[in-house]
Amino acid sequence: MNKEQEICNHALGLFAHYGYRKTTIEDVADAMGMTKSNIYFYFKNKQDLYEKTVAGALSGWRDSVAEAVAAEQDVVEKFRVMAYRSFEYLRAHSDLRTILEKDPGIFTLTPSEDRFREVNMGAMEILKSIIEQGIKENRFHRVDVQHVTEFLFSVYIMFLIRAYVKSEGSTVATMYEEGVELAVRGLRK
Amino acid sequence: MNKEQEICNHALGLFAHYGYRKTTIEDVADAMGMTKSNIYFYFKNKQDLYEKTVAGALSGWRDSVAEAVAAEQDVVEKFRVMAYRSFEYLRAHSDLRTILEKDPGIFTLTPSEDRFREVNMGAMEILKSIIEQGIKENRFHRVDVQHVTEFLFSVYIMFLIRAYVKSEGSTVATMYEEGVELAVRGLRK
Amino acid sequence: MNKEQEICNHALGLFAHYGYRKTTIEDVADAMGMTKSNIYFYFKNKQDLYEKTVAGALSGWRDSVAEAVAAEQDVVEKFRVMAYRSFEYLRAHSDLRTILEKDPGIFTLTPSEDRFREVNMGAMEILKSIIEQGIKENRFHRVDVQHVTEFLFSVYIMFLIRAYVKSEGSTVATMYEEGVELAVRGLRK
Amino acid sequence: MNKEQEICNHALGLFAHYGYRKTTIEDVADAMGMTKSNIYFYFKNKQDLYEKTVAGALSGWRDSVAEAVAAEQDVVEKFRVMAYRSFEYLRAHSDLRTILEKDPGIFTLTPSEDRFREVNMGAMEILKSIIEQGIKENRFHRVDVQHVTEFLFSVYIMFLIRAYVKSEGSTVATMYEEGVELAVRGLRK
DNA sequence: AATGAATGAGGCTTCATTCAT
DNA sequence: TATGAATGAAGCCTCATTCAT
Numbered sequence: 001m002n003k004e005q006e007i008c009n010h011a012l013g014l015f016a017h018y019g020y021r022k023t024t025i026e027d028v029a030d031a032m033g034m035t036k037s038n039i040y041f042y043f044k045n046k047q048d049l050y051e052k053t054v055a056g057a058l059s060g061w062r063d064s065v066a067e068a069v070a071a072e073q074d075v076v077e078k079f080r081v082m083a084y085r086s087f088e089y090l091r092a093h094s095d096l097r098t099i100l101e102k103d104p105g106i107f108t109l110t111p112s113e114d115r116f117r118e119v120n121m122g123a124m125e126i127l128k129s130i131i132e133q134g135i136k137e138n139r140f141h142r143v144d145v146q147h148v149t150e151f152l153f154s155v156y157i158m159f160l161i162r163a164y165v166k167s168e169g170s171t172v173a174t175m176y177e178e179g180v181e182l183a184v185r186g187l188r189k
Numbered sequence: 190m191n192k193e194q195e196i197c198n199h200a201l202g203l204f205a206h207y208g209y210r211k212t213t214i215e216d217v218a219d220a221m222g223m224t225k226s227n228i229y230f231y232f233k234n235k236q237d238l239y240e241k242t243v244a245g246a247l248s249g250w251r252d253s254v255a256e257a258v259a260a261e262q263d264v265v266e267k268f269r270v271m272a273y274r275s276f277e278y279l280r281a282h283s284d285l286r287t288i289l290e291k292d293p294g295i296f297t298l299t300p301s302e303d304r305f306r307e308v309n310m311g312a313m314e315i316l317k318s319i320i321e322q323g324i325k326e327n328r329f330h331r332v333d334v335q336h337v338t339e340f341l342f343s344v345y346i347m348f349l350i351r352a353y354v355k356s357e358g359s360t361v362a363t364m365y366e367e368g369v370e371l372a373v374r375g376l377r378k
Numbered sequence: 379m380n381k382e383q384e385i386c387n388h389a390l391g392l393f394a395h396y397g398y399r400k401t402t403i404e405d406v407a408d409a410m411g412m413t414k415s416n417i418y419f420y421f422k423n424k425q426d427l428y429e430k431t432v433a434g435a436l437s438g439w440r441d442s443v444a445e446a447v448a449a450e451q452d453v454v455e456k457f458r459v460m461a462y463r464s465f466e467y468l469r470a471h472s473d474l475r476t477i478l479e480k481d482p483g484i485f486t487l488t489p490s491e492d493r494f495r496e497v498n499m500g501a502m503e504i505l506k507s508i509i510e511q512g513i514k515e516n517r518f519h520r521v522d523v524q525h526v527t528e529f530l531f532s533v534y535i536m537f538l539i540r541a542y543v544k545s546e547g548s549t550v551a552t553m554y555e556e557g558v559e560l561a562v563r564g565l566r567k
Numbered sequence: 568m569n570k571e572q573e574i575c576n577h578a579l580g581l582f583a584h585y586g587y588r589k590t591t592i593e594d595v596a597d598a599m600g601m602t603k604s605n606i607y608f609y610f611k612n613k614q615d616l617y618e619k620t621v622a623g624a625l626s627g628w629r630d631s632v633a634e635a636v637a638a639e640q641d642v643v644e645k646f647r648v649m650a651y652r653s654f655e656y657l658r659a660h661s662d663l664r665t666i667l668e669k670d671p672g673i674f675t676l677t678p679s680e681d682r683f684r685e686v687n688m689g690a691m692e693i694l695k696s697i698i699e700q701g702i703k704e705n706r707f708h709r710v711d712v713q714h715v716t717e718f719l720f721s722v723y724i725m726f727l728i729r730a731y732v733k734s735e736g737s738t739v740a741t742m743y744e745e746g747v748e749l750a751v752r753g754l755r756k
Numbered sequence: 757a758a759t760g761a762a763t764g765a766g767g768c769t770t771c772a773t774t775c776a777t
Numbered sequence: 778t779a780t781g782a783a784t785g786a787a788g789c790c791t792c793a794t795t796c797a798t
Contacts, residue, residue, distance in 0.1 A: 025771080025773085035779070038780070214789070224764075415783075418769070424769095482671065604795080
């Protein structure tokens with residue numbers, strides 16, 4: 001179907017493997033069995049291709065998490081599920097993971113330069129609304145929502161990404177679990 | 190005096206600001222007030238310049254930490270000092286920090302591809318000998334030294350680096366302090 | 379039509395005149411009225427351009443000889459015609475001649491490093507099949523075909539090429555004629 | 568002793584192995600255990616170094632031949648000895664041989680561009696005086712001395728050089744012997 | 757005699773991008 | 778939609794050569 005998306009899917013793997021600079025438009029075209037110039041029919045330029053590719057991958061991640069969260073009622077469970085689904089998703093999608101490793105700027109939340117604000121904001125929104133709900137239900141400490149959200153979001157992203165650098169599987173999973181429980185304890189009354 | 194070092198110092202800032210790819214040999218030469226070709230008198234090629242630049246910066250970091258650690262007797266204090274000096278050093282040396290952010294591969298400790306093994310190993314050695322001393326003096330749990338060292342090193346590096354991505358100063362510092370205390374509690378009997 | 383060939387034709391003259399090293403891709407591009415980079419659309423790199431250029435020229439030579447040989451029935455005539463057409467062709471194509479002079483490695487028949495084995499083998503095949511036919515028809519001595527072929531080929535190539543170094547026309551032609559007759563007498567029963 | 572000569576000796580091997588273009592001044596300096604710049608104390612530039620190196624090697628060749636010729640009385644023997652000593656010398660000095668193969672221009676006897684006229688003329692002089700002596704003693708045909716000399720010189724040079732390209736030792740030697748006898752018969756009454 | 761340091765010119769190659777078809 | 782062909786800008790690197798010491 002949507003060829004634009006198809007291109008992004010192929011590009012994702014290449015960007016993950018070779019990085020932005022070393023991935024050429026021709027690489028992408030070759031992978032698609034089309035020509036360089038034809039890529040320009042679908043995307044304005046290389047930057048555009050990259051951003052749409054990454055944005056698409058981030059959306060998939062966020063949607064997967066949002067869906068899992070929506071299925072839970074209890075706010076603590078929501079928090080746990082959010083954390084686990086995130087972890088699980090990245091484990092399964094190594095291309096996205098690699099890109100996140102290689103381009104740390106993706107999560108630079110400084111408003112002025114965030115190329116993926118839209119998606120990132122969406123992800124943070126999930127976390128934020130969980131915290132808000134927890135506070136409203138009087139199950140979480142009355143923390144500064146915005147700051148705590150940003151803090152947790154940044155720790156959690158960095159943890160997720162870096163977790164895989166060394167990664168022997170079980171160790172990482174355990175490490176992650178403990179981190180999550182720590183956060184839960186820190187929040188819960 | 191040592192012009193090689195002088196070049197590295199200038200290069201550090203440029204690599205930090207523009208990244209490896211966008212920094213040209215000419216940029217470095219201009220910054221030094223010399224010609225492109227003269228850079229090649231001191232370095233084999235761009236890669237060589239980059240690696241020596243980074244290695245130099247990492248050495249400075251490691252030495253600063255080593256020195257601080259050596260000045261302490263108590264093993265718990267050594268651990269704390271190591272953590273704080275590391276933090277402090279990176280805070281003060283934003284070029285190194287930025288490079289570390291931009292090139293996460295610098296800390297990929299997989300033996301096969303680590304371009305800075307020598308320096309990294311030196312840094313890990315500091316941590317390792319503290320843990321060993323703590324165990325010998327019966328003040329630390331009898332943990333698996335190698336594994337724990339690698340684990341702590343990797344967490345600590347990722348933390349240090351990522352801490353600055355958002356960074357509003359006080360928040361980060363507090364966050365870091367708590368992390369350190371956590372580790373101390375985890376180790377101490 | 380075939381622009382690749384067109385480029386080779388221009389390149390041949392330049393390589394002949396300036397030699398491999400001194401001929402720049404830009405020279406070739408200029409001669410074609412196109413840009414440097416466009417040359418790279420047709421050839422992988424300078425080496426590739428050179429090799430295809432030389433191979434093309436050698437093929438032209440070989441084909442011209444093969445055609446002349448095929449038109450004769452008598453095996454002795456075939457041999458003579460082969461020799462004279464070769465001579466004639468080189469006389470008329472001074473670019474190829476010059477390149478052959480400048481790059482003696484073109485005829486280094488050591489299997490391991492011959493860049494033009496395919497073409498060279500084709501040329502030797504012509505000679506070889508003449509000798510074989512001569513022996514089968516009982517008009518040539520029963521010599522060791524492979525060795526004699528290689529020997530004659532190497533003498534003949536060296537003669538052809540070097541003949542032109544001094545070359546005052548008539549002298550060379552006479553010299554050549556005598557050499558040919560010598561070979562004929564040596565082979566013929 | 569003479570360091571200039573020492574440099575030439577080292578340069579000879581390098582020029583033979585890598586060719587003029589690919590041999591850098593630094594290669595030569597390294598081989599001598601000195602620095603690039605110091606080479607310029609002894610030679611005007613790379614071209615100068617090359618020419619003096621080749622000229623030196625050619626002189627050695629010519630002197631060796633001249634010496635052998637001088638030791639003979641009989642003019643036919645002189646001719647034979649000249650040929651054999653030449654062959655022998657080149658067989659033993661593969662560097663010179665290789666340079667002669669790689670730079671055919673060395674024997675381009677066109678007065679206008681011969682960079683080694685002096686040496687070449689010296690070599691031809693040996694041959695010429697033998698022929699003159701043979702004629703005076705009425706043992707050689709009364710040929711056109713200048714032309715015959717040039718012709719024989721050029722054939723003989725080309726033969727010597729190319730003989731080694733394929734070369735399986737005995738074959739080459741036999742081939743050469745026969746060629747020499749042919750020339751002798753051609754000259755002798 | 758010798759060196760370290762510097763330079764300039766030149767050449768190869770890559771690649772994003774455009775354009776006519 | 779899709780392609781082949783073309784371009785320009787940019788960057789890396791080599792090397793002969795020079796100069797001050």
